[in-house]
Amino acid sequence: MSRLDRSLIAGLPVFQGMAPEDLDRVLQQARSLRIAKDQAVFEQEGEAHSFFLLLDGHARVVKTTPDGQQVIVRYISPGELMGIAHALGRSTYPASAVAAVDCVVLAWPGHLWPELAESFPSFGTSTYKTVGARLQETQARVVELATEQVEQRVAHALLRLVKQTGKKTDEGILIDFPISRQDIAEMTGTTLHTVSRLLTAWEEKGLVKSGRQKVTVVEPHRLFVLAEGRADKS
Template identity: 55%
Template sequence: MTPQRIDRSVLKELDIFATMADEDLDAVLQSAHTRRLATGVSVFNQGDPAAEFFALLHGRLKVTQTAPDGQQILVRHVHPGDIYGIAKAIRRSDYPGTATAVVESLTMVWPINQWDFLVARCPALAVNALATVGARLQEAHTRIRELGTEGVERRVAHALLRLVHQAGRKTDEGILIDFPITRLDIAEMTGATLHTVSRLLSAWEGRGLVSSSRKKIVVCNPHGLVALADGRAEQD
């Protein structure tokens, strides 16, 4: 497929580019193109040489890592406006995980050899990229703390609340996590088994906290879920 160019106005709608001057945006666009991703297509795979970096314009991706024993971990989701694949910013020559489209998506792509030029030419991009790396590090620290100090029920509740914060959309049922998410995904995010996550979600459905079906989760009672995440009994 022939790469497509994109208009400057589209970039201005994304937080990471919103504060940049027009001339800086033009510099960013000069070496960029767009790529459409079908559901299930990988943008890059764990261990591949880091030849490009990206910003998601539309859709959702998931980033997974596979441990030496073959166990897969869901590291995070990529949302519209996120910059990702910036291995060079953390002094890596390869991608530490695999990024896969969970819905049809559209991403911007730059050659990795443009990274140093762009962050030097556009200080706002460097600042925003640093903030992105910092936010991911903070989330990783939070998840490590949860794994070490909290039971599985609290970990799953925290995971759902993070997804609500990142991609929640109000509906008549409650707050829909607005992209396909499976019970296996939740298990991989929280260090739990699929059986345990399925049992918890079924129990929470019976209490009116959530509603779930194939690749769909709605949080019906956010306050009750917050109480569980905090280790408190749900308040009626």
């Protein structure tokens, strides 16, 4: 691991306020893994024997139903922890994580968790904060799914992606990893057909630009208006 990597890593919330030598000790206990696009980081129902920190790339957390339908629970960005079931007293992963692009992760053996959390409070605290934030976010999605129309849900999903991984370009804000209509459908509980129709309609209105596995939000604000209930049908 290069020195540059290390300094970047040191800035992550998980390691905040940790002395350099402690950081070294923690990092030495982790293995760095390269995950190819579309490969799984860990599998639903699998033994939770590791927890991970995503260093580079984007991964999606996916739950598969008994009859094979998939639901994308969330996307993980660089710097975020994933597969932390173990830390929450679970023995098996409740979902799979799949690399959306080539990724680099740090993997710690799960049994190290209690020790790490105890020795380095920032580690525990920041994890629990993350979990708290995810719980709230997930609850918000329940509310969305329970009360909103498909159009609003898709708008919300895009806005969430924009906020999380948006990259400014001259055309607008680009979601900076390959994402298909199908993926968006799996985030919002609809079908790729409906997503396609929506994106086409939005494109005509100048709200977004999109292409094969690519979405750019041109006018976040108007999209936001759409996402919040009743927008005029002009």
